[in-house]
Structure formats: structure tokens, C-alpha cells
Amino acid sequence: MYYRRYGRTNLTISVLTFGAMRIPFDESACSAQERAAKEANAVATIRRAAELGINHIDTARGYGNSERLVGLGLNEVGREKFYITTKIGAPAPRDEALRFIDEALKKLGVDYIDILDVHGINTREKFDAALGKNGCLKAIQAAMDAGTVRHAAFSTHGEPSLIQETINTGLFSAVSLHHFITHRRNARTVALAREKDVGVLVLSPTEKPGMLAQPTARLVDVCAPVAPLVLSHRWLLTQPGITTLAIGAADPSQFDAHLPALDGPPELTKEERDAVSRWEQAERKALGDTRCTVCYKCMPCPEDVAIPEILRLRNLGIAFDMTAFGKMRYNLLESGGDWFPGKKADKCTRCGACLPRCPEDLAIPDLLEETHELLLGEKRSRLWG
Ligand code: SF4
Ligand code: SF4
Known part of the structure; x- marks a missing residue:
């Protein structure tokens, strides 16, 4: 594993983050035995993350019982092994957000949260709500004053212009966004984040570019000898401004396919550059003028x-x-x-x-x-x- 400074949080985090959005389960639909097995799976996944040197977990109030499961893992594996990001929905008003932060502290079983993320500044309305006089950012700032939250961040599926405006407020130390080989719409946003010393976490780098953990034979053929998932991660990790990639493992084995992306020099090798070029050319050739x-x-x-x-x-x-x-x-x-x-x-x-x-x-x-x-x-x- 290797590590990078996460923007103005000044935390040094692993280039792979454990994204805890795939460990949750519906507790009401489980027997006691099933529940125990799923909890054990969550703890084992967090233990495996720690063994690999992953030191950042990304969860959210909106991810079902994920915060509680992360809390179980921290209790078993050690709070000191991880920096924790959790999120509260952008529309939550200040008082509700304060309650959510208290609940997150309890579910996670921690005294403080390293990074509190405003979840989903996707639209102008959510930007206005989150940053308004009675918005959730006021609650995060109050928690930062009280010492129960260390840093403010935001995540977004919004338009690049809105993300850039949010970065330019200077109120956030990190951003979670989409950026892929095949979808570089946020290239300027990533450059701006770098300029403003805002850390960048890439959301869904495995699934959103095309379920790269189960690539099609055609894509495997185009990228060979480099695996598409490894090539995609390597491309991201060699882009200036990218800090970390969220890996949404559902069990301990699901980290393995990502690990070869940790090998290699700071720049793409010739073999990797050629494979990226073939990926791009194959798309152009297949689609022609459509x-x-x-x-x-x-x-x-x-x-x-x-x-x-x-x-x-x-x-x-x-x-x-x-x-x-x-x-x-x-x-x-x-x-x-x-x-x-x-x-x-x-x-x-x-x-x-x-x-x-x-x-x-x-x-x-x-x-x-x-x-x-x-x-x-x-x-x-x-x-x-
Ligand atoms: S349809 Fe044309 S304008 Fe719209 S995204 Fe595609 S290339 Fe751009
Ligand atoms: S032609 Fe269809 S896709 Fe294009 S602007 Fe009109 S409704 Fe939208």
C-alpha cells in the first residue's frame, strides 16, 4: 500500500479506501444466525482492509446499517488503524444534522469522526440547503468546534460547474466525485481541487466505468496484457490530484483484484499507455461517426x-x-x-x-x-x- 496527503485534511491516507457501502444488510429480514454471519463478514472485511494497509473507511448514514457495522469492525480491529469518513445528507437542516452526527458517533463507537462529508451536493437546491444559514454545514462546523468532527468534505454526482463552485467556497478539505478513463468530464474539476489543496476520492472506480471486476472478453482482449481494472486504477492513480479510490468490497476476498494496481512506477508504463490508447482507439473504431x-x-x-x-x-x-x-x-x-x-x-x-x-x-x-x-x-x- 502507499499513501498520500488528503488535501487540506492533512491526513495521510491509503490510495485505496474501503468503501463500506456493500457490507450493509436488512437486519429485519435476517434470522439471528444470518445476522451474526453478516456482522462477522463485515468485521472480517475491515480486518482484511487493515491487513492490506488501508487506513481510510468511507461510510454514510445513507448506507443502511453500514455505520454500525464499521463500528463493530473498529471495536475488533482498532480505532487507531483507520481514518473514518461518514456522511450526512445535504438537505438535512442544522439541528437534524447535529442529531445525525451524535448518532454516527454512537454507531461508530468513536469519540470523534475524522471527516464529515456533506452527502450529495448534486444540485443547486442541495448546495443552497447545505451551505445556507440553517444548513448541515453549520452543524458540521459546530461539531468541529466541539472536537467531535475534524474535517469537512463533500460528495457529489453534480455538474462540474457546481462541483467547482463548491470547491471554490473554500469550506471543504476533500471531495468525492466520479472520474474515469472513459469519462473525463471532471478533469478540470480534479485540477481545480489540486490547485485549492482539496483531496479527491474517486467514487465507484470499479463499477461505474463498466463493472471492471467482471470485464467483458472484448475489453480484456483490447487491454491485454493489462487487466482492465488494473489499467483503470493505474490511470487514475497516476493522474495529478487524485488521492484515493473507493473500493466497495462486500467481503474480504474482494480487495484482491485491486491489489496489482498498487504496483508500478509513479507514471504509466509504456505497456499501460499503449493499452489506454488501444482502449480509446477500439471505441473510436467500433463506433465510427456515431x-x-x-x-x-x-x-x-x-x-x-x-x-x-x-x-x-x-x-x-x-x-x-x-x-x-x-x-x-x-x-x-x-x-x-x-x-x-x-x-x-x-x-x-x-x-x-x-x-x-x-x-x-x-x-x-x-x-x-x-x-x-x-x-x-x-x-x-x-x-x-
Ligand atoms: S450527443 Fe453530441 S453533444 Fe451530446 S454528449 Fe454526445 S457528442 Fe456531445
Ligand atoms: S430531440 Fe429529443 S433528445 Fe433532443 S432535445 Fe428534443 S426531446 Fe431532447
Whole structure:
């Protein structure tokens, strides 16, 4: 394991963070025996994280019983082994947020929380609520004065401009966001975070670029001899400004596939650079002049169709046989709120407003219709919350 300074928190954290969003379970649906087994799994996963040198755990009030399970793990493995981030929802008003912080301290079984994250500054409304006179940031600042919280951070699925505005407030020491080889929309945001000394945690670096823990044969072939997951992590960890990647292990064995990404020099090797280049070229070649560059210039759509995300999924499906991943993501649309905004392709009225804005001159309504047919399936809900 190796470690980096996490922005203005000044904490030195591991480049892999244990993201504790996949250990929770529904306690009311379990027998006492099942519950004991699942708790033991959570503790074993945290123990394995410590053995690997991971010293940062990322949990949230919104991740079911995750905080309580992390508390069990800390009790067994040792509080001193980890820095703890937990989160409270951006819309929580000050008094409610203060109560949430007290409850988090109890569930985690700690005297203080290293980093309290405002969860999901995804929209202007949530920005205003969180940073307003009676917002949850006031509660975090009060807890910092009282010594029960050490640092303030935020997480976001929002537009780059909103994330940059939030960083520029100077109120946060770290940010959790999305950034991948295949989706670099936040490149300038990461550069800004670096300039402002704000630490960057990458959310879902395994699942969101295309379920890289179970890559398609096509992607494996394109990236060979480097494993797609390792290549993706190595690319992220060699980008200036990135501090750590959230690894959402559900059991102790699920860290293993990520470990080879810890080997290698500070820059990508020639073999890795070539593999990144083949990854990019394979997409261009497969899609030809129907490739969406996911630039977002076509937005906004009057019907709120999630054009760039839908066409990103089309890119992955056609270029890398990632239709299963595409179906999973596509069918989250219209059920994810501001965590996964926008509507499915069948809401397109063919008004044509997006067409002159597309630098690639794509026949957007036709591509949307085709993608809808390719990816429509059972409606899904988000993993948590
Ligand atoms: S043509 Fe369809 S996708 Fe484009 S702006 Fe109109 S409704 Fe939205
Ligand atoms: S403007 Fe064109 S290339 Fe850019 S995201 Fe929209 S459809 Fe894709």
C-alpha cells in the first residue's frame, strides 16, 4: 500500500479506501444466525482492509446499517488503524444534522469522526440547503468546534460547474466525485481541487466505468496484457490530484483484484499507455461517426432526456459488448433522482433542439431510439438510500 496527503485534511491516507457501502444488510429480514454471519463478514472485511494497509473507511448514514457495522469492525480491529469518513445528507437542516452526527458517533463507537462529508451536493437546491444559514454545514462546523468532527468534505454526482463552485467556497478539505478513463468530464474539476489543496476520492472506480471486476472478453482482449481494472486504477492513480479510490468490497476476498494496481512506477508504463490508447482507439473504431464524446454540449434537453449518459452506455455496449452493464445503468434512470438524473430515451419528442448543439453532428433522436431498444429492461433501484 502507499499513501498520500488528503488535501487540506492533512491526513495521510491509503490510495485505496474501503468503501463500506456493500457490507450493509436488512437486519429485519435476517434470522439471528444470518445476522451474526453478516456482522462477522463485515468485521472480517475491515480486518482484511487493515491487513492490506488501508487506513481510510468511507461510510454514510445513507448506507443502511453500514455505520454500525464499521463500528463493530473498529471495536475488533482498532480505532487507531483507520481514518473514518461518514456522511450526512445535504438537505438535512442544522439541528437534524447535529442529531445525525451524535448518532454516527454512537454507531461508530468513536469519540470523534475524522471527516464529515456533506452527502450529495448534486444540485443547486442541495448546495443552497447545505451551505445556507440553517444548513448541515453549520452543524458540521459546530461539531468541529466541539472536537467531535475534524474535517469537512463533500460528495457529489453534480455538474462540474457546481462541483467547482463548491470547491471554490473554500469550506471543504476533500471531495468525492466520479472520474474515469472513459469519462473525463471532471478533469478540470480534479485540477481545480489540486490547485485549492482539496483531496479527491474517486467514487465507484470499479463499477461505474463498466463493472471492471467482471470485464467483458472484448475489453480484456483490447487491454491485454493489462487487466482492465488494473489499467483503470493505474490511470487514475497516476493522474495529478487524485488521492484515493473507493473500493466497495462486500467481503474480504474482494480487495484482491485491486491489489496489482498498487504496483508500478509513479507514471504509466509504456505497456499501460499503449493499452489506454488501444482502449480509446477500439471505441473510436467500433463506433465510427456515431460515437458520442459525452461532451454534454447537447444539454439541456426540454424533456430532460439523459442524452450523454444514454449514448455513453451505447458506446460501451457497441464497442465493448457491455450491454449487460448498459442495461443495469439504463434501467436506473427515472428512479435515481438527482443521484442519476434524467429520463430514458423514449421521452424524446424529436423536437430537434439538441441537434445543432452536437459538435459530432450525431442523429441524436435515432441513436436514442436504437439505444432504448438495446437497453430497456426491468426498472431498478439504486444500491442504497
Ligand atoms: S430531440 Fe429529443 S433528445 Fe433532443 S432535445 Fe428534443 S426531446 Fe431532447
Ligand atoms: S453533444 Fe453530441 S457528442 Fe456531445 S454528449 Fe451530446 S450527443 Fe454526445
